[in-house]
Amino acid sequence: MREDVEALDISDVxxxxxxxxxxxxxxxxRIKALxxxxxxxxxFGRLDYEHAPGVxxxxxxxGESFYIGRRHVHDAEGEPMxxxxxxxxxxxxxxxxRAEPMDVLLRRRxxxxxxxxxxxxDEHLTDPGESETASKLLQTEIERPRxxxxxxIVATIQPEQDEIVRxxxxxxxxxxxxxxxxxxxxGLHRVAYLLYAHRERLARTGxxxxxxxxxxLRYIEQVLPALGELHVKQATVDDLVAHVPVRGAxxxxxxxxxxxxxxxxxxxxxxRSGIRMPTEGVVVVRGSRRWRVPAYELEExxxxxxxxxxxxxxxxxxxxQRIAHAVLVQMERAGxxxxxxxxxxxxxxxxxxxxxxxxxxxxxxxxxVLRLLSEPExxxxxxxxxxxxxxxQTILWAKPARGLAxxxxxxxxxxxxxxxxxxxxxxxxxGHVVLxxxxxxxxxQYRAVGRRCSTGSATVLGDIAQGTTPWSTASWAxxxxxxxxxxxxxxxxxxxxxxxxxxxxxxxxxxPEIAPDLAPATSxxxxxxxxxxxxxxxxxxxxxxxAACEEALAHEGSIGLIAADPDVAALGAALDAAxxxxxxxxxxxxxxxxxxxVPASLAKGLEYDYVVLAEPAAIxxxxxxxxxxxxxxxxxxxxxxxxxxxLHAQELPAALAG
Ligand SMILES: Nc1ncnc2c1ncn2[C@@H]1O[C@H](COP(=O)(O)OP(=O)(O)OP(=O)(O)O)[C@@H](O)[C@H]1O
Numbered sequence: 093m094r095e096d097v098e099a100l101d102i103s104d105v106x107x108x109x110x111x112x113x114x115x116x117x118x119x120x121x122r123i124k125a126l127x128x129x130x131x132x133x134x135x136f137g138r139l140d141y142e143h144a145p146g147v148x149x150x151x152x153x154x155g156e157s158f159y160i161g162r163r164h165v166h167d168a169e170g171e172p173m174x175x176x177x178x179x180x181x182x183x184x185x186x187x188x189x190r191a192e193p194m195d196v197l198l199r200r201r202x203x204x205x206x207x208x209x210x211x212x213x214d215e216h217l218t219d220p221g222e223s224e225t226a227s228k229l230l231q232t233e234i235e236r237p238r239x240x241x242x243x244x245i246v247a248t249i250q251p252e253q254d255e256i257v258r259x260x261x262x263x264x265x266x267x268x269x270x271x272x273x274x275x276x277x278x279g280l281h282r283v284a285y286l287l288y289a290h291r292e293r294l295a296r297t298g299x300x301x302x303x304x305x306x307x308x309l310r311y312i313e314q315v316l317p318a319l320g321e322l323h324v325k326q327a328t329v330d331d332l333v334a335h336v337p338v339r340g341a342x343x344x345x346x347x348x349x350x351x352x353x354x355x356x357x358x359x360x361x362x363x364r365s366g367i368r369m370p371t372e373g374v375v376v377v378r379g380s381r382r383w384r385v386p387a388y389e390l391e392e393x394x395x396x397x398x399x400x401x402x403x404x405x406x407x408x409x410x411x412x413q414r415i416a417h418a419v420l421v422q423m424e425r426a427g428x429x430x431x432x433x434x435x436x437x438x439x440x441x442x443x444x445x446x447x448x449x450x451x452x453x454x455x456x457x458x459x460x461v462l463r464l465l466s467e468p469e470x471x472x473x474x475x476x477x478x479x480x481x482x483x484x485q486t487i488l489w490a491k492p493a494r495g496l497a498x499x500x501x502x503x504x505x506x507x508x509x510x511x512x513x514x515x516x517x518x519x520x521x522x523g524h525v526v527l528x529x530x531x532x533x534x535x536x537q538y539r540a541v542g543r544r545c546s547t548g549s550a551t552v553l554g555d556i557a558q559g560t561t562p563w564s565t566a567s568w569a570x571x572x573x574x575x576x577x578x579x580x581x582x583x584x585x586x587x588x589x590x591x592x593x594x595x596x597x598x599x600x601x602x603x604p605e606i607a608p609d610l611a612p613a614t615s616x617x618x619x620x621x622x623x624x625x626x627x628x629x630x631x632x633x634x635x636x637x638x639a640a641c642e643e644a645l646a647h648e649g650s651i652g653l654i655a656a657d658p659d660v661a662a663l664g665a666a667l668d669a670a671x672x673x674x675x676x677x678x679x680x681x682x683x684x685x686x687x688x689x690v691p692a693s694l695a696k697g698l699e700y701d702y703v704v705l706a707e708p709a710a711i712x713x714x715x716x717x718x719x720x721x722x723x724x725x726x727x728x729x730x731x732x733x734x735x736x737x738x739l740h741a742q743e744l745p746a747a748l749a750g
Contacts, residue, residue, distance in 0.1 A: 132318065133204045135161035135174045136247035137185045140198035142218075145181050155197065160185050162246060163320055177246050178288035186254035190224060193217035201247070203229045231618055234589050237649030238701050238733055239681050241314040245277045256551075256583055257282045261290045261524065264545075264580035266552040266568050270613030271599070271730035272590025275553040276312060276697060279526040282551050284319040286524055297523030297548060300325045302332070302541060304529040307678025308697045329537050330503055332544065333510035336458050340500030344562040344716050346486050350504035351534025351563045353574055354478050356511055362464050362474040363404050363515045366453040369394060374447045376419050376438055383438075385418045393418065394451045404455060405516040411448045412439035457512035462499055464508075466492035507536045514543050521547040529696055530554035530571065534563040538574035546576060557607035558696065558727050560720050588613040590699055592621025595736045599729035601747045606723045622702075622735030625744070633707060633741040637663060638670045640704040640737045641687060645672075647735065649701030650681045650688065654728045656710035657691040663706065664689055695728050703732035709742035722747075 137160035144156040158175045160182045165174035175182050184194035196217050203211035213229050216222050230248045249257060256278050259265045265282075269275040283301060287294050301316075301324055303309045309326045316324050330338065342350065349355070370390040376383045393414045397407040416438035423430045438444060463470050471484050479487075493499035501509075513519070525545040527533075531554035533541070541550070552575065556565060565571045568582045588596055593615040600612035628636040637653065644651045653674070655663050667674050667689065674687045677694045688700065692711045705711075705728055712721030722745060729736065743749065 132162065133202070133207060133209070134163065134165060135159040136202050136204075137161075137182075138198070138200040138202075139182070139185055139188075139196050140200075142195050142197050145195070157198075158182070162244075162318075176288065178285045183254070183258065186249050187251050188217055189251070190217055201227065201229045203232060226618075230616075234617055235619060235734070238699060239650050239683060239686060241310070241680055242276070242312045244281070244315050244318050245274065246281065246319065249278075249281060250274075250587070252583075252585060252587070253278045253281075256585075257285050258289075259581075261286050261293070262549055264550045264552065264572070264575075264577040266530075266572055266580055266582045267554070267585060268568060268582060268610075269553070269555055269585035270588055270610070271555065271558065271596070271727070272588040272699070273585035273613060274589050275555070275585065276528055277315075278585070279528055279551050279553045280312060280315045281319070283324055283524065283526055284316060284321050287321050287324070290523075294523040295323070297521070298325065299323075299524045299526075300327060300522050300544065301526045302327055302329060302528060304328065304532060304696055305694060307676070307694055308529075310678040310680075311698055329533065329540060330506065333506045333540055335509050335513060336496070336499070336501040336506055338501050338503050338506055340502045340505075342502040342504050347502065347504045348534075348563050349479065349483050349487050350502075350508060351536045353535035353539070355508060355536055356539060358464070358471075358475045358478055359461075359508060359511050360515055362460055362470070363455050363457075363512060364398070365470075365474060366455065367394065367398055368451050370447060370451050374415060374443050376441050376443050378438070383419045383422050385415060385422075389418055390415065390447065390451070397452070403514075403516060403518050406518075408448065408452050408454060411452055412444050415439070415444050415447065416441075455512070455516050457516055458496055458509050460512050461505060461508045462493050462496060465489045465505065504534070504536070507534070507540055510540045511536060519543040519546075521545055523548040524550065526551045526553070527575075528553045529558070531556050531559040531565045532561045533565070533571070534561070535574040538571055539576070542574065542576035550575060550577060550580075552580075555610075557603060557610050558723060560693075560696075560715070560723050560727065562716065562720070564723075586611060586613050588615045589617070590733055591615060591730050592617050592619060592623065592732070592734065592736075594623045595621055595732055596730065598623070598625075598748065599726055602722050602726045602729075602745070605747060606719060606726055619734070621732070622737070624736075625738040625740070625748075628739055628741050630741050633739060634663065634666045636739050637704060637706045638666050638672065640739060641667065641672055642670070644702035644704055644735065644737070645687060647702055649734065650686050651702045651704070652688050652690050652695070652698070652700030652731055653704045653706065654690045654692055654695050654711075654731065655706040656714040657693050658714060659706065659710055660689060660691045690731075692724050692728050695731055699731050699733055701733045702735040703728075703737070705729065705736065705738045707740055707742060708738060708744055708748065709740065712745055 138157055140155060140157045142155050144154060158181055160177055161174040162177060164176040166172045184196045185199060188194040188196045188199060199215045199217060201213045202209055213227060233248050253274055256265055256267055267275050283299055305328055313326060370387050373384050373386040373390060397411060416435045419438045420430050420435050464474060466489055468488060471488060475484050522544055525541060527541055527550060530552045559565055572578055572580045596613050596615050603610055603612055641651060641653055672687060673685060674689045675685055677688055677690050677698060681688060708725050711725050711728055715721035715724050
C-alpha cells in the first residue's frame with residue numbers, strides 16, 4: 093500500500109513541500125481505508141474556481157481549488173483534500189466549457205499509468221487565447237487495452253453523459269444509444285451518483301441493475317464496487333421472476349403472445365374469475381346467540397371489495413373483518429358493547445371463513461397460470477374478446493401439465509406467474525432500477541420491471557437496432573408505457589467510445605434494413621483500428637479462423653472470437669486442437685487468458701480489443717427471421733475496440749458485400 097502511494101508523483105500538483113506532505117499522508121490513510129482499490133488513483137482532476145463556491149457574490153472573494161477523485165478524502169482536521177466526483181462542486185469538471193466556464197479558471201486532468209501519475213492536461217476556460225483541443229487523456233483512456241472486467245469511466249465522463257448520470261432521482265430517463273456510446277457505463281455511474289445524492293432514501297428502498305444475462309452481469313459487476321458502492325443488486329429479468337423453475341422453451345409465436353400486454357388483462361380476469369356473489373347469508377353463533385348477515389348485505393360487501401382498486405389478496409384478507417364488522421353493528425344494535433377482540437374472534441369464526449372461501453377463494457398464482465395454459469375452457473373464458481381462438485390455441489401447452497412439479501414452465505410463463513402474483517399481492521418497489529439492453533424486453537417483462545420501481549424511478553438503456561427478440565421494442569414511448577412510466581424523457585447518445593470509425597461505418601450499413609429511423613453513431617476514437625473482411629475458400633474457414641485468432645493474440649488486450657451459436661462447438665474443438673486456450677463469455681480475461689469464444693447470442697453488451705467474426709451469413713441464418721439475424725450481426729460487428737477481422741466462406745449479406 094505504502095509503495096503504491098510512494099509511486100504517486102504528486103510534485104506536479106502540489107504548490108509546496110508542506111502541501112505535498114499533507115496530501116501524501118492523507119492519501120496514504122485513505123488508501124488504507126480503501127484497501128480494495130490499491131492501484132486506483134484517488135484523484136484524477138483539479139478545478140481552480142475563480143471564487144470559492146458559495147461566496148462568489150461576496151466582495152473580494154478568493155478563488156479556491158479542489159482535487160476531484162473517486163472518494164472524499166480529508167485531512168486530519170477534516171479539511172477536504174479530495175472531493176468526491178459526485179459532489180456538486182465537482183460537476184464543472186464534467187460540464188464546464190469555454191462557452192459556460194461555470195466560474196472555473198482552470199480544469200486539470202491527471203493521467204496515470206498503473207497507479208503512477210504520468211501526465212496532466214490543463215484547460216484555462218476563460219482564456220480567449222487558448223483554443224479547444226481534444227483531450228489526449230480521453231483518447232488514451234479509450235484506447236487502453238480491455239483485459240479484465242468493465243472499468244469505470246469516472247475520470248472521463250463526457251458532458252452529454254454527465255447530464256444523464258446526474259438527472260434527478262424522481263424522474264425516469266430512457267437512453268437510446270448506438271453501440272459503444274456508453275449506455276452501460278452511464279447507467280452504472282448514475283446509480284453511484286444517486287446513491288451519493290440520495291443515500292438515505294435509496295439505502296432504505298434499494299437499487300437494482302438489470303442486465304441481459306449472467307455473463308454480462310459478471311462483466312459489469314466490478315464497476316460499482318470500484319466506485320465505492322457495494323450494495324447494489326444485479327439481476328436478469330429471468331432472475332426477478334424465478335418463482336417457478338424454467339424447464340421449457342416456447343416457440344416464438346407463443347412467446348410473443350405470452351409477452352403481449354393483453355395478457356395482463358387475461359390474467360386479471362383469471363385471478364378474479366373465482367369471485368362469486370353469495371347466495372346465502374352467514375350465521376355466526378356466539379354463546380347462546382346467533383347473528384345473521386343476510387345474503388344481500390354480504391353481496392354488497394363483496395361487490396364493494398371487487399370494485400375497489402386493491403390487490404386480490406388484500407381484499408381476501410380484509411373480507412373477514414368486513415363481515416365481522418357487519419356482525420358487530422348488529423350486536424351494537426342489540427345493545428351489546430363488543431370490542432376489537434370480539435371483532436377479531438368473529439372474523440376467525442368458521443362460518444365467516446367458509447363464506448370468504450366461497451365468495452373470494454384464495455388464488456395460488458402459479459396454479460392459476462398452470463390452469464390457464466392447460467385448460468382450454470378456462471383460458472377461453474379469461475381471454476374472451478382479448479385473444480382470438482388461434483392465439484389461445486397457440487399459447488396452450490401442447491401437453492397439459494398434471495401439477496406444479498411436472499409443468500414445463502418457459503421463461504415467458506414465469507413472467508405470467510409474476511404478473512399473477514402481483515395481482516394477488518403487491519410487489520415491493522425499489523427506489524431506483526437501471527434496465528440495460530432494454531430493447532429486448534417484451535411488454536409483459538417491462539411490466540415485471542415496472543412493478544419493481546412503481547414508487548421509484550428507472551434508467552432505461554437500449555438500442556432499438558440491437559433488438560433481437562421477436563417482441564423487441566419498436567418505440568421507446570411504448571416501452572415506457574408498459575414500464576408504467578409513460579411520457580418519461582428520452583435522450584439519445586450518438587458519440588461512440590468503443591468502435592473504430594471504419595468498423596462502425598461498416599456495421600451501420602445494416603441500419604437502413606434493421607432500424608431505418610436511427611442515425612449511425614459517430615466514433616470519437618482517433619485510431620482507425622485494424623479492419624479486414626476476408627473471403628476464404630469453402631472448407632478453409634475453420635483454419636482461417638484459428639489463424640486469425642493467433643494473429644490477434646499477437647496484439648495486446650482481449651480477443652473475442654464470435655460465431656453463430658451452432659458453430660461454436662466445432663470452433664472450440666479447432667482451438668483446442670491448435671493448442672489455443674479460450675474462455676467462455678463472462679469469465680474474466682487476464683494477461684494469461686485473453687481469448688474468449690463467444691456465441692453470437694451472448695455477445696450483447698460485451699467488448700474485446702480484437703474481434704474475429706466467423707461467417708456473418710451463419711450468424712444471420714441462426715435467427716428465426718432475417719431482420720433479427722441482421723440485428724444480431726450488427727451487435728457482433730460492434731464489439732471491437734481496436735480491430736475487427738470478418739472471415740466468410742459464404743456470401744455476405746448484401747449491405748455488407750462490396
Ligand atoms: N466517457 C467515456 N470515457 C472513457 N470510456 C468510455 C466513456 N464512455 C464509454 N466509454 C467506454 O466505451 C465502451 C462502451 O461503453 P458501454 O459498454 O457502456 O456502451 P454501450 O452503449 O452500453 O454499448 P452496447 O450498446 O454495445 O452495449 C466501454 O469500454 C466504456 O468504458
